Amino acid sequence: MSNAVGVAARCKSTVLSLVRSASLKILQGKKRLAAALLLGFCATASADDILFENVRIFDGKGTALSAPSNVLVKGNVIARISTDPVEAEGAERIAGNGRTLMPGLIDAHWHAMLIATTPAEAMEDIGFANLAAGDEATDTLMRGFTTVRDVGGPAFGLKRAIDRGIIAGPRIYPSGAMITVTSGHGDFRQPSDLPRRIGGPFTPMEVNGGSIVVDSPDEVRLRAREQFMQGAVLLKLTAGGGVSSPHSPLDVTTFTAPELRAAVEIADNWGTYVAAHAFTPEAIEMAIAAGVKCIEHGFLMNEDDAKLIAENGIWLSLQPLHDLMRTSLPEGSVERAKAEEVWPGIDRTYKLAKKYKIKTAWGTDILFSRALARQQGAILASLVRWYTPAEALAMATGTNAELLALSGKRNPYPGKLGVVEEGALADLLLVDGNPLENIDLVADPANNFKIIMKDGVVYKNTLAE
Template identity: 80%
Template sequence: MTPMSRRIFIASLPLAVLGLASAAHAQANLPANAGATLFQNVRVFDGKGASLSAPSNVLIKGNIIARISTEPIAAEPGVTIIVGNGRTLMPGLIDAHWHAMLIRPNPAQAIVGDIGYNNIAAGVEATETLMRGFTTVRDVGGPVFGLKAAIDAGLIAGPRIFPSGAMITVTSGHGDFRQLSELPRTVGGTLSRMEQIGGSMVADSPDEVRVRVREQLMQGASQIKLTAGGGVSSPFSPIDVSTFTEPELRAAVEAAENWGTYVTVHAFTPTAIQRAIAAGVKCIEHGFLMDEATAKLIAEKGIWLSLQPLPEELREGFAPGSVQRTKADEVWPGIARTYELAKKYKIKTAWGTDVLFSQALAQQQGAILASLVRWYSPAEALAMATGTNAELLALSGKRSPYPGKLGVVEQGALADLLLVEGNPLENIDLIADPAKNFKVIMKDGRVYKNVP
């Protein structure tokens, strides 16, 4: 190769790579199933209302709900027919607070464990998540971009993933899992292990925040996650502490809004929540130590509140006497009060689980949703986990990885559907046993489960 041809070859590499990436992206966005499916004799829960429809027929073409009718729909040649026998057809479930890479490992394995093993384990868990009826998850922290790409390309079965990428924190903030032996931090120096794998990123100034936010957006983040206050699982992050300054939070909001998307923050206390709202944050995760004035502010400003009815098993999973258990004991009593405040002030409320480091708890994903009946009717709870959660996902705008309408059963929406034995509006516990009660699981028009 001559010097001139070598220069031409090197110069053309970025274009070649871009072409390959574009081809892969196009392939990943093809409908999972270009055929058609007809559900006959089903009663529809549409993801919004409080009752089931009259017996109906629902036609899927490609990955779109093409027609819903109480009148018979003629089955064209080649259409797959699923006889509902009066069962309930409802939208696939959406978990708005999930950590796909942090379910199977323990905390040490998540950071220092083999990356290949962790990704394979996450892939297995992703398939099980889909088989529990969760067709979409909003991932709010973790190195999930590769897993998402594998699912979207059809390499493995799993839910749609709205990724945040690495959660962004400050030195000693929630998500800073470094050991004291790794201090001091040198700005611009060698990244810690948790940063190298994309679990979380430390940013201690507005300029650093902008860099870290833009890096997540560059990798495909649909929204940005910051930790605005202390957290339970982080070893050096007291619950009462407010972490980012308002200028740092504003830097994140500005960078995200420049990309047409939004920032959500982990925050428990009134100070952390109010500071985040002042900076332009659109969604608060948890909020379990908020007071009445903060609840009023959230409602007045139209901020989303992403809540989780955290089970006792999660609190008890922290060792008695540990720093984490002490913090959990402080936070857990606020869960019920926060739900009560959310209802009192009619706050826009999303639902998620926030399961961490526990395959056993992940298997209770549907049961955790069903536990919402402590505060809501079954219809309200199921609407929250479908149509309402989809409204939160829509805040990603053009950064959404999946253009189209999610969380509802209506003409023109994406075909993410569950066929349920029985009526979950009367017995929401049906969703706690998906292996028995979910007869069909469809995502993007493709049937992943179909049993009599």
């Protein structure tokens, strides 16, 4: 990001901080003070170099904090880390006072365009959906999530707006539309929309890019290439049934083996990979046989599946799903019945992942609920049901970054993410406290994340307050 764009982004972040806190009163009754704060911030935001002094580092991989250290950020990269004083003439100096410096958080299963809207809005009003998603993207960044892996939704325009500094938000690794089949998970058509005619008109969800229906290997290839043409960095297929789709039973393996192989072939051609939504043993095993490199969910797997995943080095993208996602579904509905079947598998699957040392990513999978999205950090903290705080935080930083790297040359953000080390991209959080001792600190980012930096740009700094 250029210095000019960086300054603009920092100024925007100041305005957002004012608007989204008690400083609403400042804007209403003390406009002079607000203007002074903004001008003062922008005047100091022009420094390209930032030096964090006297911080304890969680590096995104280890189990303990470092000794008191100094970290120099030059441009968008961590240039130097030292326990000795660092010479940095002209750099903006930030007194850490023993606080924790850690990597920005990464959510590996996110739907940026499907959180701040209702299903109807997402399908029918793409203009509103983009504006709402942009506002939610800024909230996501302000929760400390500097990167998301978007596994289904029309997030390409949102990503461009963030990357160009038009709005503040996380880095986005987009898959584009969820690729599904007739009556598969992600097919939200009604029976009145049938029969489907090959080459016929698309539904609003397909037109807007939320999901796309395919029913042959050739259609898979066509729609996969369309996602890559728009900027996808991976493909997301729904290899089995899902909870939220009313016409998609959990036990059904929705894609045929040739259809799955067609998707893997195209992803291979583009130097990247396929992630497959799959709950059941049948869906998981078929996806792995086809060459899929990442299983999303897997909550109905058995022990043999866990062994298969581990032996083949497949990634397992898990989510400690918030119980409100189950209880908010209407009692007696098909969706609620499927949720009741899936939820007991969450604990079992995490235990299998640990037992067989599966490469495990972490995400949230929140849909159509801004209120629940605000619990993003709390959902991460809930991993202590199975992991230590250090293990949980490493999963949401360094480990998730390894999964992002599977995109290979399609990676939209070349550089090292998820770690605090020399040469890594400067996505950093300054935390008031030690999250390795109290992981609940990440559940209250408004109070505990004093500085939020993405790509070397400070989007939040409350130390002066």
